[in-house]
Amino acid sequence: MSGNSSIVNSVLDQIGASGHKKVVYCNDPDTGLKAIIAIHDTTLGPAIGGTRMWNYATEAEALEDVLRLSRAMTYKAAITGLNLGGGNAVIIGDSYKGKSEAMMRSYGRFIKNLNGEFITAEDVGTNTRDMEYIQMETKHVTGVPESLGGAGNPAPTTAKGVFLGIKACVKEVFGTDMLAGRSVVVQGIGNVGEHLVELLRAENVEVYISDINEDRLQHVARTYKAKPISADKIFGINADIYAPCALGATVNSKTIEKMKFAIIAGSANNQLADEQLHGKLLLDKGILFAPDYLINAGGLISCYSELTGYGKKRTMQLTENIYNATRDVIKMSKKDNIPTIWAANRIAEQRIIDIKKIKSSF
Numbered sequence: 001m002s003g004n005s006s007i008v009n010s011v012l013d014q015i016g017a018s019g020h021k022k023v024v025y026c027n028d029p030d031t032g033l034k035a036i037i038a039i040h041d042t043t044l045g046p047a048i049g050g051t052r053m054w055n056y057a058t059e060a061e062a063l064e065d066v067l068r069l070s071r072a073m074t075y076k077a078a079i080t081g082l083n084l085g086g087g088n089a090v091i092i093g094d095s096y097k098g099k100s101e102a103m104m105r106s107y108g109r110f111i112k113n114l115n116g117e118f119i120t121a122e123d124v125g126t127n128t129r130d131m132e133y134i135q136m137e138t139k140h141v142t143g144v145p146e147s148l149g150g151a152g153n154p155a156p157t158t159a160k161g162v163f164l165g166i167k168a169c170v171k172e173v174f175g176t177d178m179l180a181g182r183s184v185v186v187q188g189i190g191n192v193g194e195h196l197v198e199l200l201r202a203e204n205v206e207v208y209i210s211d212i213n214e215d216r217l218q219h220v221a222r223t224y225k226a227k228p229i230s231a232d233k234i235f236g237i238n239a240d241i242y243a244p245c246a247l248g249a250t251v252n253s254k255t256i257e258k259m260k261f262a263i264i265a266g267s268a269n270n271q272l273a274d275e276q277l278h279g280k281l282l283l284d285k286g287i288l289f290a291p292d293y294l295i296n297a298g299g300l301i302s303c304y305s306e307l308t309g310y311g312k313k314r315t316m317q318l319t320e321n322i323y324n325a326t327r328d329v330i331k332m333s334k335k336d337n338i339p340t341i342w343a344a345n346r347i348a349e350q351r352i353i354d355i356k357k358i359k360s361s362f
């Protein structure tokens with residue numbers, strides 16, 4: 001009995017400490033679905049966020065990931081000026097072997113039961129086909145194929161935003177945003193990473209790539225004339241920019257110590273293992289960090305356009321704004337001598353505070 005209550009306490013404490021509104025555990029033995037949906041904040045609008053399918057070693061690891069991812073979505077929507085809240089979901093399992101139509105539709109029914117409080121889209125381990133299955137059960141899904149009236153895979157728009165974030169940082173560090181001759185390490189060349197490699201190579205950037213999927217690595221290397229490197233080489237390499245496009249927490253005390261990069265700018269969510277500690281370490285070491293949730297907002301913008309019926313033109317306008325928004329964050333960080341992630345957090349939090357006030361005024 002005491003063991004059970006300590007588990008409950010630790011889960012609820014964790015949810016409370018991160019400021020979450022609601023966490024839903026989904027279990028369907030018939031389809032093998034085990035998922036967690038986390039809703040962080042809905043001040044600005046319904047919570048939106050991807051569904052990640054990953055083979056987590058433990059449920060505790062899955063919970064920690066979904067809590068971190070959903071909080072980041074709140075900040076992403078807020079700083080991008082969208083009327084959306086933050087949420088996210090994880091499905092525990094192997095996305096290559098453990099997925100089925102029934103599982104995705106079952107998951108869609110759990111989302112349906114949230115009555116619009118949570119809207120989902122693709123993330124690591126899920127794709128437009130999965131969103132199509134979810135849409136068979138609920139309308140609260142985006143990133144469905146264009147042939148079904150959706151905006152399609154958000155990854156190309158995400159990559160475009162990351163590319164512009166990189167340019168804004170290069171302008172700051174090197175005095176020009178011309179990328180030719182610069183070098184970038186892209187870690188993870190999946191949906192977003194591959195598009196980013198394409199954009200960088202089109203500007204004659206020297207691109208190093210790394211991925212745990214060897215076939216993909218060789219394919220992308222051949223297609224774009226990028227240089228494959230092994231995972232253990234990433235943090236020692238002499239390149240201008242590190243673009244994390246796989247999973248989070250790759251910027252930590254161990255990796256920062258080895259880094260010779262001038263800039264970190266990529267698509268992965270929650271790149272800093274600890275925003276307070278590692279934000280400060282990067283500032284002290286003179287490495288410019290582009291806040292991940294700011295520069296990877298292109299995908300969210302694409303999903304927002306799908307929800308609101310905005311066209312591609314508006315999606316591109318909002319995505320292009322990532323360049324100036326990144327410059328503004330860098331400016332605030334320099335003026336107040338604070339890490340860029342703290343500056344971004346301030347801007348995002350202020351918008352939520354302001355909108356909360358107007359919502360409670362009448």
Ligand SMILES: NC(=O)c1ccc[n+]([C@@H]2O[C@H](COP(=O)([O-])OP(=O)(O)OC[C@H]3O[C@@H](n4cnc5c(N)ncnc54)[C@H](O)[C@@H]3O)[C@@H](O)[C@H]2O)c1
Pocket residue numbers: 122123124125154155156158187188189190191192193210211212213216231245246247248267268269296297299300
């Ligand atoms: N897809 C989007 O529009 C979008 C939007 C915002 C943020 N993100 C974030 O960007 C990242 C990439 O998303 P994606 O959609 O391209 O996912 P994806 O699953 O298509 O690609 C991820 C790639 O990373 C590789 N990988 C995993 N672990 C690795 C490791 N340790 N080292 C090297 N490679 C590794 C995988 O093999 C895969 O090729 C994720 O963190 C995701 O949350 C994606």
